Amino acid sequence: MKMVLMTCLRPVGSAGGPPVRAMLRLHLWLALLVGIGLLGNGSAWAGVRIDITKGGLSPLPIAIPAFVNLSGAGQIQESGVMGSQISEVITADLERSGLFRPISRSAFLQMPDTLWRTGPQFREWRLIGAEAVTSGAVRQEGDQVVVDFFLYDVFQGTLIGKGKRFSASSRNWRHVAHRVADEIYTRLTGETGYFTSRIAYVTQKGENKKIAMMDQDGANRIELTQGNNLVLTPRFSPNGDHLFYMSYETGAPRIFRLDLLNGSSHLQGDYPGLNSAPSWSPDGSRMAFTLSMDGNPEIYVKTLSSGHLTRMTNHTAIDTSPSWSPDGQKLVFNSDRAGSPQLYVMSAAGGEPKRITFEGTYNAAPSWSPRGDLIAFVHGGGGRFRIAVATPEGKNMRVLTDSWMDESPTWSPNGRVILFSRQKGSQSQLYSIDLTGYNERLVSVGGDSDGSDPSWSPLIR
Amino acid sequence: MKRFGWLAVVLLSLGLLSGCGSTPKGGADDQAGADGSGGRGVGRLGGSSSSLDDPSRRGGAGAYRYDVNVEPEHRVYFDYNSALINDKSAQVLAHNAGWILAHRPKVQITIEGHCDERGTREFNLALGQQRADAVVRFLVGQGMEAGRLKAVSYGKERPLVPSHDDSAWSKNRRGEIVLR
Structure with missing residues (x-):
């Protein structure tokens, strides 16, 4: 049940x-x-x-x-x-x-x-x-x-x-x-379908992690990086033809931008310390992400065309995992400024973040639904981490999954299905679940490979 | 809270090098810096005026006692969801600083921050960065040059012990001092 x-x-x-x-x-x-x-x-x-x-x-x-x-x-x-x-x-x-x-x-x-x-x-x-x-x-x-x-x-x-x-x-x-x-x-x-879409993810066989991509049904798997460096958290651009991802190829965690059409990959800035948690704005013009160069992890927004950098948060706690509202007006992120990681919403134009989660000791990795009506996130409590949804005001929280370590929720393009990764023991696999909490399914990444860090593309037409 | 706790530990350790053999330059600076601090153990540090050029001197009169000729474990551990340097870790880091200054005065050093597997990937990357940064600040407080130290977070990507219980997690929440 x-x-x-x-x-x-x-x-x-x-x-x-x-x-x-x-x-x-x-x-x-x-x-x-x-x-x-x-x-x-x-x-x-x-x-x-x-x-x-x-x-x-x-x-x-x-x-x-x-x-x-x-x-x-x-x-x-x-x-x-x-x-x-x-x-x-x-x-x-x-x-x-x-x-x-x-x-x-x-x-x-x-x-x-x-x-x-x-x-x-x-x-x-x-x-x-x-x-x-x-x-x-x-x-x-x-x-x-x-x-x-x-x-x-x-x-x-x-x-x-x-x-x-x-x-x-x-x-x-x-x-x-x-x-x-x-x-x-x-x-x-009466709803738009989501079958003409792709999933970017991290595939692991042995020690090597690679950025990979496949159709939403698991067909046409392709590896996009070589496996020489640790890579994490691919994120589709709003038009589906680029990925942001993290790589340690310079020796430190940095954000790269991969062009899926020609396969080229470019460093997106080289700021001291941690560069992580990239998230495309819905219009594709900006990136929200995390930098630690000011002494601790803070949320920044970078305009991709000009490179202009705006610091969004200012707190001695950890601020990370930003996700945009579909209208591009707001950001949701997690911060442990109140002592434990919780979700906060702030204007993308800046201002004071407002805490929206109060249940549980760990709410993190928010992902704003493309329909705008819900935010999916990781809800921790009792030593377990599960996928939950709530409204952008933090109301009507529902826990959808029931495992030990579920994370990285990402939405189908129609906002109906949530894809996430589930760790069991030392293995990690991708799963999908209907937002009602029914119809949980394994999404195979093939053979004996592990899958984690999924990002669901927009419709590819 | 976090910040003040860390600060107290650093102040505590500032006079230490004078008592346990460090490079003369760093030791002298640190000793001066200890004056007037209100942390516990500071009073005892005042009595530590041993020769700075004797790297073999065993321990100091301060809070941290170690043999500068014994290579320390290049690893410290953290509490769950915390980037605070606890007393045990402070001792190990002080020993590292003394030993590195005495025996590896030139090498570049990477401080890796690691987390246990619980919680999200991105939060753990941030937490690992906080841990690595805390270690760097502590070592700088012990007289090491900031330019030799680089903090890199691996989040929960590189567990030391690959099992899934409290014992493994306590070893995986760590800072690693990697000498190149």
Whole structure:
């Protein structure tokens, strides 16, 4: 059982739910107002839909048959494998979200080619309990892969939205599949999907730590540093094409900026003492970070174009781990000025920080949700460190995880899922959890490698 | 609080070198600096007027007693979530300062700050920096040149003991004096 503190739960607010959906047989039992712009987004269609403003996560049964493979002339080819692979990627994405329950292909009564040619036999999909069904086709056009897909409401017997076409270079076929998964997620939840995104992290095998990156589903892993130096805390830029990270390659902890497009890496200043905890401003123009050159660790903001440095905090305690509000107006950070590490919020223009956490003896490593409504952080107490969320005012704290040493929370681009690292013994792995506290999943970094310090990218489109 | 506690320890130790064999220059300066300090043990320091050029002299009359010809452990330990130099660590650091000044007068020295594995990576990097900086300040207070000392935090990245209990943690919360 997950730790979900009931005090945090608020009733579904004034957004005014859609009409009662008789066909939506979801047994939703925790009302948790987390959706933004979900209810009443103007969709004319009022059929099958997941209400993800509610917790409990009773997933929606969905059928995702193999996409058919088409020849250049549009004929169905029996031989292709791409269509099946694409539907497998979509299936895995949706299943992992915890909001969908893909039905096993072996249960399907209608074959993909007749589904594609004639549309769904809705009665056959109803029989196996599917509430939504997809139909899709894939073909090659030169070095491009082109995917067409349709989504149907099984009980109303209608299309959900229009058919849609995606294409990409063939070697990026997984990206096309993730686009389809995002589209399904959006049409059935009302929220933006997050499957076309990446994770930067630190991978460790033996003593060597390297900066690495992979797709959010663990595919396409790539190592970005050589492993000669200790490296820590990669952080995606808001447009997803750069990383800040820490490296000891000069012999001291320094911040580097890695260009993901050409692989080059550059030192971001060489201030005496500790240079750590880089965080991009949402507009990408500034970096908040920690320097100890004034005698103890303080928060600074650096304008990247000019190099102009502004000291933000002034206290003899430790101030570190800044994170920006999505509007760029505020910073949250942790400080032990009150005797133990606690979270503080201050204006990005400067001023007096305001303490926002009062429960527990250790609240640190805050990460402001891209939706702005919550801050995720590490909550310590009783010798354990767990992932928690609270509002930017520090209200409604909920502890989401239940382990010994969880840290480094980072948000999915839609502010729905939190990725973090978990240490068990001497091993560290990445995990994701829905912000309701359900659906905790291991996110494999492959083989016998350790993973830590995750940073979730924005949508990569 | 932290600052004053540290200051008292430094003041305590200032006269020490005069009693335990240091470079004449540093020793003379430090002895002068001890005058008027109100910390415990200061009175006893006044009686320590042994010859500064005798590195073999065993111990001093002050708070810190050590044999300057015995190489000290180049490592000190800290309390949980603290960068304060405790009495035990002050003793070891004083011994290090005396020994280094006597036997390694030229080498560059890196002071590494380390933490146990509990808590966040970034907070521990900051805490490790505070520990390393505290050691540097203490050693400078013992007469070492600041220019020879460089503080580097490794946070919780380099545990000395790779297990996960109080015993391991107490050894991992440390400052390391690395002679190059």
